[in-house]
Every structure is written in structure tokens, then in C-alpha cells.
Amino acid sequence: MCFLKLAKESNADLSANTSIIFYGTNCTTTIIFLRIAMKWPKLCQHICRMEAADPSIDGALIKKCNISCIVVLSLAAMEHVLADVSGIALAIDCQPDRNLYEAFILQSFPWIWTFFNYNPVLGFFAQVINFQCTFNWNFSDIFVICISWYLTARLQQINERVVAMKGKIVPASFWRTVREDYSKATDLVRRVDDVINCVIFISFANNLFFICLQLLHTLEPFRGYEQAAYFVFSLVFLMSRSLAVSLIAAQVHSASLEPAKSLYDVPSASYNVEVQRFLDQIHGDTVALSGLQFFKVKRGLVLTIAGTIVTYELVLMQFTGVTPTGTPPNFPQPIIPIFSTPKNKTKKIIMPILSLFVPEEYNDVKDIVSEIGKVPPNTLHEEYIAPSKKTTSPPATFQGAMKLTILIGQCFGLNPVLGICETDAGKLRFLIYSARCLYTLVSIAGQFWLFCLWVLKLIKETNVNFLANSSVVFYGTNCLTTILFLRMAMKWPQLCQHICRIEAADPNVDSSLVRKCNISCIVFVNIQCTFNWNFSDAFIICISWYLTARLQQVNERIVAMKGKIVPVSFWRTVREDYTIATDLVRKVDDVISGVIFLSYANNLYSICVQLLHTLEPFHGHEQAVYILYSLLFLLVRSTAMSLIAAQVHSASLEPAKALYDVPSTSYCIEVQRFLDQIHGDTVALTGLQFFNIKRGLILTIAGTIVTYELVLMQFTGVSPTTTVMDYTMIPVAVTPAP
Structure with missing residues (x-):
């Protein structure tokens, strides 16, 4: 419907047509999860066999996944409520003579009424689909976070075994076993990535687009406190959620490099070809989740995305006519340097503060420097x-x-x-x-x-x-x-x-x-x-x-x-x-x-x-x-x-x-x-x-x-x-x- 409205009106305005991106990416996400569901039983059976041989000992894993789910969905629900409140306030201001619900539905889904007459049942159905799409949008990030917690826990379990033997003399069989377990864990990361890398790609792309969109809205005057509260909260929530997804998913890569620090401390009496193979594998293999293999999720990716967002905002300033110059800033006055004040003022101002921190034997600032x-x-x-x-x-x-x-x-x-x-x-x-x-x-x-x-x-x-x-x-x-x-x-x-x-x-x-x-x-x-x-x-x-x-x-x-x-x-x-x-x-x-x-x-x-x-x-x-x-x-x-x-x-x-x-x-x-x-x-x-x-x-x-x-x-x-x-x-x- 959004696409037909765009083709009919040929309106190329970004803000007016974001619904195409929103509903299009959510439809794609649902299709991707349907594809994942076909591979999910086989993947879970493989993981189950691994856990039977090497059970996970991270007792906090389930708690971390549950808390992540509850926090993200709670904040998403709050964002959705603020969006609806902002929409209701806008409907009241723009169409005060209409029924409130009708005005709100007409304001929220204008592309539908381009082809159909207003119908409250159709409006309610659109509201349900919109709520479902909001959930799908956030669920992708929750899914990636929980998967990342699990994979990180598998790698950390091996790291703890390596750290426990740091500096100790152990037989070659120990290093062979640990290296083989590490290979199984990294192979699991690759298997999981093959299944979910589409979700990761669309999640990062979606988050980047909507952060840029909300930044665009911040460059426009707000229509009341309701809209200001919604856009500010939405932008902060989007940035926080995207940062959390990136950092938690990047922990998989960071955990895969951890064993090297302990392997460098292996005593000469314990050093053997298995230790050398282990080090070569760590440095030669990049173990990380990816977005359709276009990018690896590492910590440095966060700065790359941040640079993209800043560049986008500067371009938006050009398009919207907003310039960073204008009213001079009200900068805080700099504090007068300590050693440039007269001696009597220095003692009156600085010495009461120094007395809290410096022992009694230091009777002057000059004494401190000399001591x-x-x-x-x-x-x-x-x-x-x-x-x-x-x-x-x-x-x-x-x-x-x-x-x-x-x-x-x-x-x-x-x-x-x-x-x-x-x-x-x-x-x-x-x-x-x-x-x-x-x-x-x-x-x-x-x-x-x-x-x-x-x-x-x-x-x-x-x-x-x-x-x-x-x-x-x-x-x-x-x-x-x-x-x-x-x-x-x-x-x-x-x-x-x-x-x-x-x-x-x-x-x-x-x-x-x-x-x-x-x-x-x-x-x-x-x-x-x-x-x-x-x-x-x-x-x-x-x-x-x-x-x-x-x-x-x-x-x-x-x-x-x-x-x-x-x-x-x-x-x-x-x-x-x-x-x-x-x-x-x-x-x-x-x-x-x-x-x-x-x-x-x-x-x-x-x-x-x-x-x-x-x-x-x-x-x-x-x-x-x-x-x-x-x-x-x-x-x-x-x-x-x-x-x-x-x-x-x-x-x-x-x-x-x-x-x-x-x-x-x-x-x-x-x-x-x-x-x-x-x-x-x-x-x-x-x-x-x-x-x-x-x-x-x-x-x-x-x-x-x-x-x-x-x-x-x-x-x-x-x-x-x-x-x-x-x-x-x-x-x-x-x-x-x-």
C-alpha cells in the first residue's frame, strides 16, 4: 500500500515514505525467520550433542538472556506508547472536529485511505499489524543478543580452562584436548552465523536507517512536548539498543582471542607443537558473527557506524538548511590557573581543599611539588x-x-x-x-x-x-x-x-x-x-x-x-x-x-x-x-x-x-x-x-x-x-x- 501510494503521488520526501522501509524490512525479517525455522531443529540438535559432551557451566546465561529480553521489550513498549501519544496530540491539533479515534487512525495510516474509505475495523487491523511490526523490529536485536550471549559463554568456558593452567606445567594431551574443544566452539560460531547472518545484516541496516531518520527529525521544530519526548526517547533508545547489539555480538570475537594471552605464558617445559598450533589457529582464523559476510561484528564496527551517522547528519544539515553556526555558545568560564593567583588568594582558596587530601607534613603547595x-x-x-x-x-x-x-x-x-x-x-x-x-x-x-x-x-x-x-x-x-x-x-x-x-x-x-x-x-x-x-x-x-x-x-x-x-x-x-x-x-x-x-x-x-x-x-x-x-x-x-x-x-x-x-x-x-x-x-x-x-x-x-x-x-x-x-x-x- 505504501509503495502504491509512492507510485501514485511520486513523493520522494524521505520522512513521508519511511513507512515503506519500516513495513518492507519487517516483512523481510519475518520471511528470514521463517527460513531460520527450517534450519533451527538441525542446529539445536548439533548444539545439544555438544552440550552432552561439554555442558555449559555459565549459571548466569539464562538470567542474562531473560533480562535482555525484558528490558528491550519494555523500552520498546514505552517507545510505542510515546509514539501513539504523540500521534494523538497531533490528531487533536490538526483535526479537532473529528472523532479522536478516527482522526488518530487517519493521521497514522494516511497511505491506506488513499485507496480505501475510512473503516474502523480496517483501522484496528492496521493498528495490530503496526504493533506486530514494532515487535519484529525489536525482536531481531533481542535474538542476536541472546545468541551472542550463548556463543560467548561457550568460548569463555574454554578460556577459563586455559587461564586456570596459566604458567603451570601440563602434558601435551591437555593442550590437544583444549585446542580441539576450541575448534568445536569456533565451528559452532560459523554454523550459527550461517543461519542468522541475514538477521544480523537487516538488524544493523534497520538500526542505522532509523537512527539517521530520528536525527533528521531532531533538526526540525518539535510540535509540542509530546512529540519532543517521543523523538528524544526514541533516538536515545535506538542508539542504546544498537550499541548493546554491537558490543554484545562483538564479545564473540573478543572471546576467541582471549586464549592467546595465557598461551604466551606457557612454561618452556610445557611448550609443544599443540600450543604452537593453538596460537596459529587463534591468529590465523577470524571468529566472529557477520552480516551476510559483508562485515564482521567487532568492536571497531561501532566507530565505523558512528562515523556514518555523523556524516549523514552533516549531509542532512545541508539539505534542511540548518547550519551549525548561529547564536554564540554560552561557554563555561575557565577556572583561573592555580599558580597564576596571588599567594594570599592561593592559600585562602586552595589550602582548605588540599587539607582534605594532603598529609599535615605538606604545609604549602610548593612543598608538595618539591616532595x-x-x-x-x-x-x-x-x-x-x-x-x-x-x-x-x-x-x-x-x-x-x-x-x-x-x-x-x-x-x-x-x-x-x-x-x-x-x-x-x-x-x-x-x-x-x-x-x-x-x-x-x-x-x-x-x-x-x-x-x-x-x-x-x-x-x-x-x-x-x-x-x-x-x-x-x-x-x-x-x-x-x-x-x-x-x-x-x-x-x-x-x-x-x-x-x-x-x-x-x-x-x-x-x-x-x-x-x-x-x-x-x-x-x-x-x-x-x-x-x-x-x-x-x-x-x-x-x-x-x-x-x-x-x-x-x-x-x-x-x-x-x-x-x-x-x-x-x-x-x-x-x-x-x-x-x-x-x-x-x-x-x-x-x-x-x-x-x-x-x-x-x-x-x-x-x-x-x-x-x-x-x-x-x-x-x-x-x-x-x-x-x-x-x-x-x-x-x-x-x-x-x-x-x-x-x-x-x-x-x-x-x-x-x-x-x-x-x-x-x-x-x-x-x-x-x-x-x-x-x-x-x-x-x-x-x-x-x-x-x-x-x-x-x-x-x-x-x-x-x-x-x-x-x-x-x-x-x-x-x-x-x-x-x-x-x-x-x-x-x-x-x-x-x-
């Missing part, structure tokens, strides 16, 4: 230091390197851990009822309150201006950053204690580490103190310095023996130390990857906003200086963070250069294992596993920024082929004398 980096002496182990790097200076500890950064962060409610000034990591602790944690919770509440006020203002005024609503992003991301650091504080003591044990066995000999961390913190935090925003970058930089130093320490030992004949025991020891260092990178990344993701997103957004400002006339020299300085500072800070964080990945690859030069008389299975581990394992900090921080990431971000600027030039009418106006020469507006 940072003093690390208690420790005995160095000669066998862990390259001959050219032996030193009598005390080792640089993780506690010492991060002390200044965390102390300053706690002044603003970030990472509220107790015992930061202690040299013993065992004294670190997190208490939910401490003054620091209370201060953090108050900060979160205040930031969330400001965020909610801006959201309410946005809904009330229906202002889609990009710059005028940037404060929503500012307060929202800052609130989220504080929450992430609170979550990190809960894991921080355990992480620091793990690092302390590593340092006890292998002290860090990079004497400049504490100085580099302190300088990075002072430079990036105190130049421009809208604090939380800058602190995230400083925190990542300091963590990256430390992790790079750990890897470089291993690299220096290898380079010192480059071309020399050394025993097998040396390569075994160095490989094991390298494995410990890479495992530390993964442990740290598990704790801070959320902060990294938010930091990159925030920096990219802020750079784009400041680029947008540079395309507008400046209101005087003061604004010109601020905008240009802010843009330059953002670019330098983001580039510095990316380059320093990317050093972790670069340092993890360096041993390979020396291992290629190992003399034939020294070449052994340990050297081969070392090379396989370097080339097979990606060691890098990540943004929630969506992307790895490598040097090439900078070019990717730069390309995104350039693309965005070219689109902005179109919006603002600026042409790169014409003479550029010298905005800095525009005089400040002067009020004429009376």
Missing part, C-alpha cells in the same frame, strides 16, 4: 639492567611517578583514593564513606545538575544550533569523566599493588620518569584549568610514560646482547619479563580505557568546535587571541597525548629488530616464541577496545578534522580559493558618543 618524586631507595637487581644502563640512582616507582598527578586530581574530585602519599602501595585503599569520595559524589551531582538543566533548555526551546548547545556536551562529558575516575579509584589500589610486586622483582631504572610525569602534569593541567577536561590527558600521558619505561627496560637488555651468543636461559628470562610487561599494559588498559575513549572524543569535538569559531569574524583582538590560542593548545595537547600513548605500542615492537640479528648458534625455540608473540599480539592502550593507540591513529583523526572543516566551509560560505579575510584586524565595536 614529589622522592622515592625510597631500593636495591637494584643487576641481572635486570643492561650493562650500559647500570645506575646507582633510586628506582622510579609507579607511586612516585603518579603522585603529583593524582594529588592535583583529588583537589577537583578525581580518583579519590586514600594513601597516595604513602610509599607502600599496600596502604592504598578506597573508602566510599571518606571525605574525598564524598567530595567526588558532590562534584558528580553538581555536574549532572548543570547537564540536566541544559538538556531541559534544549527540549524546551527545540534549538538545534550546534554551538549554542555545546555546553550539554561540556557538562555531560565532565560528569562522565568524574564517574569514570570514581570507578577507577575502586580498582586503583589493586592495580598499584600488582605493579609494586613487579617493581620488587624488576625495579624501574628510568631516573627521568618521575620528572617527565611531573612536568607533563604541570604543563597540561596548569596552562588552562578547566580542570577535568585537561586532567584526563595529563593522566593518560603519565601512565603512558610509565608503561613505555617498563617495555624499554626489557628492550635495553635485548639490544645490549644484539649479535652476541647467549644461552637459551637468557632468552627465556627476557621473554617472560616481556610477557609480564605486556600483561601489565593490558591490566592498566582495563582500568583506564574508558578515560582514554572519552578523552579522545572530547578532544576531537572541542577541536572541531574551535575550528568552527575560526570561520566566523572575531569580535575584537581579545577573542581572536583566545580562539587561536585555544585551538593551538588543543592541537598540541591532543597530538602530544597521542604520540606519547603510541610509544607503548612502538616499544612493544622494538625487540623484534634485535631478535632478527640473533646468531644462528644462539637461535632457539625461545627466540622463535618471542618473535611469534611480538608479531601475533597487539600491545597498546585502547579506547574501550574500539581503537588501538598507534601512531597512525593521528593521521586518521587529522583526516576526520580536515573533512569536518571542509563541510564547515560549505556551511559558512568560506571558500579556500578566495582571499582569506584577516579577522584579527577587525576593530572592536565602539559605542558611538551621544
Whole structure:
């Protein structure tokens, strides 16, 4: 009926004809599930035979599937109710003289009444079909989620068996059995994918289309609060549901790679051809659900879809005539830098806050800075230091390197851990009822309150201006950053204690580490103190310095023996130390990857906003200086963070250069294992596993920024082929004398 109406009226408007996509994809989905039903008994019988030989031990599997089903369907029902309420309100406004039910049906299904006269029975039947289609649309996502939970559980069951034997000496028969079980699990993933990949494809396509459609609706004025509530809720629900489907389905691929981390730790006495075959299978085979084999569902797919949506929205802005320029934003005023205030004001403002977090022996801010980096002496182990790097200076500890950064962060409610000034990591602790944690919770509440006020203002005024609503992003991301650091504080003591044990066995000999961390913190935090925003970058930089130093320490030992004949025991020891260092990178990344993701997103957004400002006339020299300085500072800070964080990945690859030069008389299975581990394992900090921080990431971000600027030039009418106006020469507006 929708198609016949389109052919009759030849109306190419996207919004007016979305019903064709909605009912067409739902009809296709029903046909696909009919096809799945033909294969379902055979697939379930195969799975049943697997479970008879190896029962699933995940007791939470059924609960996760049921909760997923209930939550998604409940939210879908709420969305459907809001859609009907919005439709009823629109019917009342547009056709106040008609019967309410009749007006609602005529408004909801206009394509039917193009060919038929109004009939309440036919209208009721259309309502039932519409409700069924809404269910089918959501059921596809639920189906993919539940299947993904099950497949992930099968792979995790094997991973747990591998992790349980990590570092232990076990017979070859154990590895043969585990490898065969892994092969059965991956074969099951492929069998399931052959059955459901059509559903995955149409689910992703459907979600992408309707997210873009709802974004289009947000660019138009809302007709009342009912419609505003429906479109905002629908967009948030769509994005949340699509993100949940993508992340849960991507866990299948992530779980298939997990065994490699433990296989690198297999002792030399247990290493055999079965372990090698297992590693080759993990790295050589891509195990993941797919959309008709057009794409594999991995975590990186989420960013690809997000980029597609952003591109689509920019194109829609062009078509609808909406530009991101307009009313200047009401940016929050930057906080005055701590060290630029007069001394008496500094003591009055800062010292009451510092007294909550700093021990009594630190009587001034200057004392804190001078005391940072003093690390208690420790005995160095000669066998862990390259001959050219032996030193009598005390080792640089993780506690010492991060002390200044965390102390300053706690002044603003970030990472509220107790015992930061202690040299013993065992004294670190997190208490939910401490003054620091209370201060953090108050900060979160205040930031969330400001965020909610801006959201309410946005809904009330229906202002889609990009710059005028940037404060929503500012307060929202800052609130989220504080929450992430609170979550990190809960894991921080355990992480620091793990690092302390590593340092006890292998002290860090990079004497400049504490100085580099302190300088990075002072430079990036105190130049421009809208604090939380800058602190995230400083925190990542300091963590990256430390992790790079750990890897470089291993690299220096290898380079010192480059071309020399050394025993097998040396390569075994160095490989094991390298494995410990890479495992530390993964442990740290598990704790801070959320902060990294938010930091990159925030920096990219802020750079784009400041680029947008540079395309507008400046209101005087003061604004010109601020905008240009802010843009330059953002670019330098983001580039510095990316380059320093990317050093972790670069340092993890360096041993390979020396291992290629190992003399034939020294070449052994340990050297081969070392090379396989370097080339097979990606060691890098990540943004929630969506992307790895490598040097090439900078070019990717730069390309995104350039693309965005070219689109902005179109919006603002600026042409790169014409003479550029010298905005800095525009005089400040002067009020004429009376």
C-alpha cells in the first residue's frame, strides 16, 4: 500500500515514505525467520550433542538472556506508547472536529485511505499489524543478543580452562584436548552465523536507517512536548539498543582471542607443537558473527557506524538548511590557573581543599611539588639492567611517578583514593564513606545538575544550533569523566599493588620518569584549568610514560646482547619479563580505557568546535587571541597525548629488530616464541577496545578534522580559493558618543 501510494503521488520526501522501509524490512525479517525455522531443529540438535559432551557451566546465561529480553521489550513498549501519544496530540491539533479515534487512525495510516474509505475495523487491523511490526523490529536485536550471549559463554568456558593452567606445567594431551574443544566452539560460531547472518545484516541496516531518520527529525521544530519526548526517547533508545547489539555480538570475537594471552605464558617445559598450533589457529582464523559476510561484528564496527551517522547528519544539515553556526555558545568560564593567583588568594582558596587530601607534613603547595618524586631507595637487581644502563640512582616507582598527578586530581574530585602519599602501595585503599569520595559524589551531582538543566533548555526551546548547545556536551562529558575516575579509584589500589610486586622483582631504572610525569602534569593541567577536561590527558600521558619505561627496560637488555651468543636461559628470562610487561599494559588498559575513549572524543569535538569559531569574524583582538590560542593548545595537547600513548605500542615492537640479528648458534625455540608473540599480539592502550593507540591513529583523526572543516566551509560560505579575510584586524565595536 505504501509503495502504491509512492507510485501514485511520486513523493520522494524521505520522512513521508519511511513507512515503506519500516513495513518492507519487517516483512523481510519475518520471511528470514521463517527460513531460520527450517534450519533451527538441525542446529539445536548439533548444539545439544555438544552440550552432552561439554555442558555449559555459565549459571548466569539464562538470567542474562531473560533480562535482555525484558528490558528491550519494555523500552520498546514505552517507545510505542510515546509514539501513539504523540500521534494523538497531533490528531487533536490538526483535526479537532473529528472523532479522536478516527482522526488518530487517519493521521497514522494516511497511505491506506488513499485507496480505501475510512473503516474502523480496517483501522484496528492496521493498528495490530503496526504493533506486530514494532515487535519484529525489536525482536531481531533481542535474538542476536541472546545468541551472542550463548556463543560467548561457550568460548569463555574454554578460556577459563586455559587461564586456570596459566604458567603451570601440563602434558601435551591437555593442550590437544583444549585446542580441539576450541575448534568445536569456533565451528559452532560459523554454523550459527550461517543461519542468522541475514538477521544480523537487516538488524544493523534497520538500526542505522532509523537512527539517521530520528536525527533528521531532531533538526526540525518539535510540535509540542509530546512529540519532543517521543523523538528524544526514541533516538536515545535506538542508539542504546544498537550499541548493546554491537558490543554484545562483538564479545564473540573478543572471546576467541582471549586464549592467546595465557598461551604466551606457557612454561618452556610445557611448550609443544599443540600450543604452537593453538596460537596459529587463534591468529590465523577470524571468529566472529557477520552480516551476510559483508562485515564482521567487532568492536571497531561501532566507530565505523558512528562515523556514518555523523556524516549523514552533516549531509542532512545541508539539505534542511540548518547550519551549525548561529547564536554564540554560552561557554563555561575557565577556572583561573592555580599558580597564576596571588599567594594570599592561593592559600585562602586552595589550602582548605588540599587539607582534605594532603598529609599535615605538606604545609604549602610548593612543598608538595618539591616532595614529589622522592622515592625510597631500593636495591637494584643487576641481572635486570643492561650493562650500559647500570645506575646507582633510586628506582622510579609507579607511586612516585603518579603522585603529583593524582594529588592535583583529588583537589577537583578525581580518583579519590586514600594513601597516595604513602610509599607502600599496600596502604592504598578506597573508602566510599571518606571525605574525598564524598567530595567526588558532590562534584558528580553538581555536574549532572548543570547537564540536566541544559538538556531541559534544549527540549524546551527545540534549538538545534550546534554551538549554542555545546555546553550539554561540556557538562555531560565532565560528569562522565568524574564517574569514570570514581570507578577507577575502586580498582586503583589493586592495580598499584600488582605493579609494586613487579617493581620488587624488576625495579624501574628510568631516573627521568618521575620528572617527565611531573612536568607533563604541570604543563597540561596548569596552562588552562578547566580542570577535568585537561586532567584526563595529563593522566593518560603519565601512565603512558610509565608503561613505555617498563617495555624499554626489557628492550635495553635485548639490544645490549644484539649479535652476541647467549644461552637459551637468557632468552627465556627476557621473554617472560616481556610477557609480564605486556600483561601489565593490558591490566592498566582495563582500568583506564574508558578515560582514554572519552578523552579522545572530547578532544576531537572541542577541536572541531574551535575550528568552527575560526570561520566566523572575531569580535575584537581579545577573542581572536583566545580562539587561536585555544585551538593551538588543543592541537598540541591532543597530538602530544597521542604520540606519547603510541610509544607503548612502538616499544612493544622494538625487540623484534634485535631478535632478527640473533646468531644462528644462539637461535632457539625461545627466540622463535618471542618473535611469534611480538608479531601475533597487539600491545597498546585502547579506547574501550574500539581503537588501538598507534601512531597512525593521528593521521586518521587529522583526516576526520580536515573533512569536518571542509563541510564547515560549505556551511559558512568560506571558500579556500578566495582571499582569506584577516579577522584579527577587525576593530572592536565602539559605542558611538551621544
